Amino acid sequence: MGITALLILFLCLVSYVFYLICERISLDRSLKRIPLRIAVTGTRGKSSVARILASILIEDGRKVVSKTTGSQALLLLPDGSRLELSRRGTASILEQKRVVKKASRLHADCLVAEIMSIHPENHYFEAQRILKPHIVAVTNVRLDHTEAMGDSTEDIASVLGLDVPPKSTVFVPEQAPYSPFVDAVGDSGGTLFKVARGVAAPLCEMAPDLAKREFLDNLDIAYSVARHLNIDHRIILKGILKAQHDIGRLKVWIARSADRERSFYLVNAFAANDPESTFQILSKVLELLPAASDKVIGVLNLRADRLPRTLQWIKALKHDAMRRFSRLYVTGGHCSMLRRRLPYVEILRGRTPEGLMSGITAGIPDGAVVFGFGNIKGAGMHLVGYWNRIGEDYGI
Numbered sequence: 001m002g003i004t005a006l007l008i009l010f011l012c013l014v015s016y017v018f019y020l021i022c023e024r025i026s027l028d029r030s031l032k033r034i035p036l037r038i039a040v041t042g043t044r045g046k047s048s049v050a051r052i053l054a055s056i057l058i059e060d061g062r063k064v065v066s067k068t069t070g071s072q073a074l075l076l077l078p079d080g081s082r083l084e085l086s087r088r089g090t091a092s093i094l095e096q097k098r099v100v101k102k103a104s105r106l107h108a109d110c111l112v113a114e115i116m117s118i119h120p121e122n123h124y125f126e127a128q129r130i131l132k133p134h135i136v137a138v139t140n141v142r143l144d145h146t147e148a149m150g151d152s153t154e155d156i157a158s159v160l161g162l163d164v165p166p167k168s169t170v171f172v173p174e175q176a177p178y179s180p181f182v183d184a185v186g187d188s189g190g191t192l193f194k195v196a197r198g199v200a201a202p203l204c205e206m207a208p209d210l211a212k213r214e215f216l217d218n219l220d221i222a223y224s225v226a227r228h229l230n231i232d233h234r235i236i237l238k239g240i241l242k243a244q245h246d247i248g249r250l251k252v253w254i255a256r257s258a259d260r261e262r263s264f265y266l267v268n269a270f271a272a273n274d275p276e277s278t279f280q281i282l283s284k285v286l287e288l289l290p291a292a293s294d295k296v297i298g299v300l301n302l303r304a305d306r307l308p309r310t311l312q313w314i315k316a317l318k319h320d321a322m323r324r325f326s327r328l329y330v331t332g333g334h335c336s337m338l339r340r341r342l343p344y345v346e347i348l349r350g351r352t353p354e355g356l357m358s359g360i361t362a363g364i365p366d367g368a369v370v371f372g373f374g375n376i377k378g379a380g381m382h383l384v385g386y387w388n389r390i391g392e393d394y395g396i
Contacts, residue, residue: 253391
């Protein structure tokens, strides 16, 4: 390599290092302009908790920017508008820098951001190098993304512990593995709160229908963070009731058959993803609709790029699927492989939501529950849109 080429390479390297230094200075300035930064991490419920917290803080009179990933990457702005984040290619944690700078430009006094990382090195970089939250709220610790995060809840908790920067305040549900978060806080001067199950019960006494609308574990975490910020109970409740939720949020509609002689329920649980969360949702739904307990029709939507999760579903459904479902359909990726392992499962045929639903509702009994789960991408999103058109909101 000639001297000229070496000089060009050296200048390029110097320019890149200078760019990184300027970017770090710019990001730190933006962070300093945001007095309160909250990161929401965990296995499930991150989007819901982030939106609830943002709504509570807005009700408390704060100027809030909130970023959720969930089923859609959205920025919730101080004026109440929602901005869908445009992406070129696959999602990247670097979009969090854009979020921080946007919040700074809008003079937000609070940023609530959902952690989007899966791999451990990304967790560390996203939380401790980009967002640098003052408060970390952990929704739960469940077995999911095991190929990247580990095969036990202790392993997964250790990865989530990477979202804890020095001197931060951390809220962890009492049912989650605790020691990894103790280690994460360590001697940094941070504070760790163990959130007792049912701590938000006073809110449910004030609004009895709240338990139908929200998962109690999510309420416990959001309530604990809000009380730590000295927000009054009544303001917390108002904020929760005004929260705008993700399209993947649990929702139930009631619909009628084509002959109008039978009615049935449509349940959007597609975004739960992992078996533990899904079966918790199914139990919640059947508590509210006990007469349908022996008439649950499962619709499992799979993603072709999520083979480990498909294998997780096969294992979870292998022994007791028909105890939970009177019929079980599958659509999306890996259908044939799942059918070979679970011969009682039926593959849904159809390229439109109308076509998929015609197979599901053929001979459906009165009062049955069509329970969609697995993943919301692809057919899940199309079915949810269709159910929203044909069904009447059941209030869940």
